[in-house]
Amino acid sequence: MQKKTVLIIGGGAVGAIAALNLEAGGLAEVTLVLRSNYKVVNEKGYSFESCDHGSIKAWKPSVVRNTIPDVKKESLPLYDYILLATKNIPDVPPTVVDLVTPALPSNNTHTTIVLLQNGLNIEKPFLSSHPKTPVLSGVSLIGSAEPSPGHIVHDEPDKLFIGAFSNPNISSSLAQSRAQDFFKIYSAASRTQCTYSPNVLHDRWRKLVYNACLNPICAITGLDSGRIRLAEGALNGLVRPAMREIICAAKAVGRVELDEGIVKWTIEMDPLESYLKPSMQQDLDKGNFIEFENLLGEPLREGKKAGVEMPTLEVLYQLAKAIQWRNKERRGMVDIPRKK
Numbered sequence: 001m002q003k004k005t006v007l008i009i010g011g012g013a014v015g016a017i018a019a020l021n022l023e024a025g026g027l028a029e030v031t032l033v034l035r036s037n038y039k040v041v042n043e044k045g046y047s048f049e050s051c052d053h054g055s056i057k058a059w060k061p062s063v064v065r066n067t068i069p070d071v072k073k074e075s076l077p078l079y080d081y082i083l084l085a086t087k088n089i090p091d092v093p094p095t096v097v098d099l100v101t102p103a104l105p106s107n108n109t110h111t112t113i114v115l116l117q118n119g120l121n122i123e124k125p126f127l128s129s130h131p132k133t134p135v136l137s138g139v140s141l142i143g144s145a146e147p148s149p150g151h152i153v154h155d156e157p158d159k160l161f162i163g164a165f166s167n168p169n170i171s172s173s174l175a176q177s178r179a180q181d182f183f184k185i186y187s188a189a190s191r192t193q194c195t196y197s198p199n200v201l202h203d204r205w206r207k208l209v210y211n212a213c214l215n216p217i218c219a220i221t222g223l224d225s226g227r228i229r230l231a232e233g234a235l236n237g238l239v240r241p242a243m244r245e246i247i248c249a250a251k252a253v254g255r256v257e258l259d260e261g262i263v264k265w266t267i268e269m270d271p272l273e274s275y276l277k278p279s280m281q282q283d284l285d286k287g288n289f290i291e292f293e294n295l296l297g298e299p300l301r302e303g304k305k306a307g308v309e310m311p312t313l314e315v316l317y318q319l320a321k322a323i324q325w326r327n328k329e330r331r332g333m334v335d336i337p338r339k340k
C-alpha cells in the first residue's frame with residue numbers, strides 16, 4: 001500500500017507524538033512544520049520518553065521544515081492529510097485557517113484536515129474557507145509535555161478518538177470513510193489506543209467536562225489537578241458546579257447525555273499524586289497564550305444561547321479573558337494610555 005502523505009503543523013507535546021506514531025505504523029510519510037523548536041529538532045532530532053513508544057533519541061520524521069509548504073509555489077502534490085497540532089487560539093493571529101492556506105487550495109476536495117486540538121466548534125472556520133474539505137475531529141486524552149525544545153515527556157497513554165465533523169457541503173459517507181482511513185493509519189503501529197468514534201459531539205462535550213473546568217480553574221488558581229482536589233472548598237465551590245454547567249449545556253445544545261457520574265470520573269481521571277498540570281496551566285506557566293475561547297468561550301456561548309444558566313463558567317471565562325489580555329499587553333499587542 002502506498003504511504004499516505006501527512007503534513008503536521010505544530011510539533012510540540014501532541015504533534016511530535018502523532019508524527020512518531022504515524023511513521024512507526026509504516027503507512028504514513030510525515031512532513032512536520034516546526035517553529036521555536038525547529039533548530040534543535042532539525043540539528044539533533046527529538047528525544048522521547050514515551051509510555052507508548054519507549055525511550056528514543058535523535059528521531060526525525062521524513063521531512064522537517066520551518067515554513068508551511070506553499071503547494072502552488074513549490075509545485076508540490078496535495079497532501080493526503082493536514083493535521084493541526086498547534087494550540088488553537090482564534091483571538092491571536094495567525095488563525096488555523098491562515099496556517100493551512102498555503103498548503104490547501106480553497107476548492108480542495110483531496111486533502112483531509114485533522115484537528116488534533118481541544119475545544120468546541122473548532123471546525124467551523126473551515127466551513128467557509130474550505131467548504132468541501134472533510135475535517136476530522138481528534139479528541140486526545142494523552143498526557144504529554146515538552147519541558148525543553150525537542151524533549152518530549154509522554155506519561156499518559158495516547159488515547160485518541162477519531163471521527164468526522166458534520167459538513168453540509170459533503171456527503172457524510174465520504175467524511176466517515178476519510179475518518180476510518182485515518183484511524184487505520186494512526187492505529188497501524190499498534191502502540192496507541194485509537195478509536196473510530198463517529199459521535200464527535202459527544203466526545204467533544206465529554207472532554208469539555210475536563211477542559212472547560214479544570215483547565216481554567218487550575219490555570220487561574222495555580223493549583224494543579226491534584227492540589228485542586230486537596231484545596232479546601234475548591235471541588236464543591238468551583239470544580240463540581242462548573243462541570244454540572246457543562247453537563248446541562250451538552251444536553252441543551254448537542255443533545256449529548258452525560259450522567260452525573262462523569263463529574264467524579266473526570267475529577268479522578270488522573271491519580272491525585274501525579275499532580276498533573278492541565279495544558280492551560282502549563283501554557284500560563286510558560287507565559288504563553290491560552291486556548292480559552294474554544295475550551296471555555298464556545299461552550300459558554302452555546303449553553304447560554306440554549307437557555308442554560310452558567311454562572312461559574314461565566315466568571316471563569318471573564319478571568320481567563322483578562323489573563324489573555326495581560327499576556328497580550330506583555331507582548332506589546334495592546335496600546336494603553338501612559339501612566340500619569
Ligand SMILES: NC(=O)C1=CN([C@@H]2O[C@H](COP(=O)(O)OP(=O)(O)OC[C@H]3O[C@@H](n4cnc5c(N)ncnc54)[C@H](OP(=O)(O)O)[C@@H]3O)[C@@H](O)[C@H]2O)C=CC1
Binds near residue numbers: 143
Ligand atoms: N499536551 C497535552 O497533554 C494535551 C494537549 N491537547 C491539545 O492538543 C493541542 C496541541 O497541544 P500541545 O501539543 O500540548 O501544545 P504545544 O504548545 O506543546 O505544541 C504546539 C506546537 O505548535 C507550534 N506552533 C504554533 N504555531 C505554529 C506555527 N505557526 N507554525 C509552526 N508551529 C507552530 C508551537 O510552536 P512554538 O513553540 O513556536 O509556539 C508548538 O511547538 C491543543 O489544542 C491542546 O489543547 C489535548 C490533550 C492533551
Ligand SMILES: CC(C)(CO)C(=O)C(=O)O
Binds near residue numbers: 279
Ligand atoms: C485532559 C488533558 C489533561 C489530557 O488528556 C487535557 O486535555 C489538557 O491538559 O488540556
